[in-house]
Amino acid sequence: MFLGIGGASALSAPAAPTAVSAGSQSADVKSADVQSADVKGKTFAIATDTTFAPFEFRDGSGELIGIDMDLLHAIADEEGFEVDIKSLGFDAALQALQSNQVAGVIAGMSITDERKQIFDFSDPYFDSGVQMAVAKNNEEIKTYEDLKGKTVTAKRGSEGETFANSIKDQYGFTVKALADSATMYDDVKAGNSVAVFDDYPVLAYGVSQNNGLKIVTDKEQGSSYGFAVNKGQNQELLQAFDKGLAALKANGEYDKILDKYLAKSEVEEQGGFFQLVKDSFPALMKGLWLTMVATVLSLAIALVLGVLFGFFKVAENKILRGIATTYVAIFRGTPLLVQAFFFYFGLPQMTGQPLDVLTAGVITLSLNAGAYMTEIVRGGIQSVDTGQLEASRSLGLSYVTSMRRVVVPQAVKIMTPSFINQFVITLKDTSLLAVIGFAELTYQGQQIYASNFRTGETLLIVAALYFIVITILTQLSNVLDRKFNK
Incomplete structure (x- = not known):
């Protein structure tokens, strides 16, 4: 075991429950059986973090693994229910x-008195603690006293x-405070902070994955992790989790899961850059495909909105x-990130109707891009000399016919370069949807460097893919522009 701890079970096993009378125990078992039966055959959406190895992270094939994931799947199998994992970020x-988009959360979430006011927690499944680490080559920071006048970093809300x-x-x-480990x-490592406090x-x-840091302090006693549901809701799921967790501890599966991720102490060697490209290629191609799907759908809807x-x-x-004017003012006057959070989290809270992440993302991008396309259309039409409209009307053509036959064809030639520019902007804006868990290209890159800690190289690959795709599509758009606007 690492850090001189005796065993995986010693790291996280909670204290033994107190004895209960035979009658009370029988009643508890009967209640648990009823609640367990309530979840059998059901599927529950469960939210988790995106980058919290070894509790949740993605392997080379893009599969979400880790202590939390293995425990949850094992408990679901034990209790006869299914889980639909939503990897969103903490x-x-x-x-x-x-907002009731999911039934529960498992994300290395500490059980605190403040959170108990909002959520109901399962029995603890891991007893955590906090340590401080510094860059591997830092010989100055060894204790808390050495931090005077300096900046440290920690995960937001952790x-x-x-x-x-x-x-x-x-x-x-x-x-x-930063978003992820x-x-x-x-x-x-960049020297912006001298130390990090993390679980x-x-x-x-x-450290075992060669993240470039070294641990310099002993573990500070911390709180325990728990599975959470909304206060007073999904109690049958909560009870099934507790029952399944107890069963895993009894049959030894719990210790096996912990040992799988925590027993490593040696630092793993990492392959070269081209090996990283090869290993990450499948996940990045999946992300690129979703990026293109979201872009095409959003632009098609935005074009209709923009013209209208x-x-x-x-x-x-x-x-x-x-x-x-009101539509344009709202969607040009508020940040895209705020809009994404509103449509994915806020709107379901207000209406009671949850949206899947693709739908929420496409709505956000469509309405945002549509506002800018509205101004492109307006500007294009108003750029045509008013004498053109007046001349056509003097020939007896109606306003609608004059616009359709005379003004719009000229305006389209003016608008086309701006439409191409908006296409590129919308494609790049899909990267912002990573904050709501949309698994596009940037999101997939985040998943990759969260497990291998090769951030610079991974982001270089992601940037290269964006550059290649945008260059190809821009050239294609320019060819179509020249063809149709001769």
Whole structure:
């Protein structure tokens, strides 16, 4: 076992339950059997983090694995239910649970009194703790006293952040919160932070994967991890989790799962750059395909919206102009990320109707791109000399016919370069949907460097793929532009 701990079971097994009377025990077993029967054959959507190795991360084939995943699947098999895993990120996972997009969350989530006010937790399945690590070549920072006047990093909302904030005044350092472990480790290696506070099994796993850090402090006692559901909801699922967890501990499967990920102590050697390309290629191609699907669907809808509201903007009717102006103001005046969170988390909370991530992503991109296309259409139409419209009307053509036969054909030639530019922008904007768990190209890159900690090389590959695809599609668009606008 790593870190001098005696065994995997010693790391996480909770204290033995107190004895109960025979009558009480019989009643509890009967209740558990009924609740277990309630979940058999059902499928539950379960949210998790994206980058929290060794609890949840993706292997070379893109499959989501880790302690949390193996435990959850084993418990589901034991209790006879199915799980649909939603890999969203920690903050997004909690939002998805609160908006009833998912039934539960398992993401190395510490059981705290504050969270108990909002969620119901299972029995603890892992007893954690916090350690501090620094860059492998850093010989100056060895204790908390060495942090005075410096900046450290911790994962936002984690036990590591809580602990760091609890001692920062005593030792005189500043805490910077980041989104995931891989980003934190890169921040330390880049010298932006001198140390990182993280859950000890996560740090130890990262070191074993050659993440460029070394652990310099002993483990601080921390809280326990638990499976969470909304307060007062999905109690049958919670009870089935507890019952399945107890069964895994009794038959030894629990210890086997922990040993699978925590027994490693040696640092693994990593292959070269081209080996990384080969290993990551299947996952990146899957992400690229989803990027193209979201882009094409979004642009098709955005084009319809842009043309419709673009004509509204130049209409003589004040109501139509007002509608178009309001639409453009809203979606050009708010950040795309805010819109994505609203459609995936906020709208389901308000309506009670959850949206899948692709639908929410396409709605977000469509409405956002449609607002910009509205202005492209308006600008294109208004760029045509008004004398053209007046001349056609003087020949007896109606307003609609004049627009269709005279103004619009000229406006299209003016608008085409802007439409091509918007196409490129929308394709790149799909990367922002990674924050709601849409498994496009950027998301897949995040999954890869979360497990191998080769952030720079992985992002270089992702950037190269974006560049190649955008260059090809831009050239194709330019050819079509020249062909149809001779």
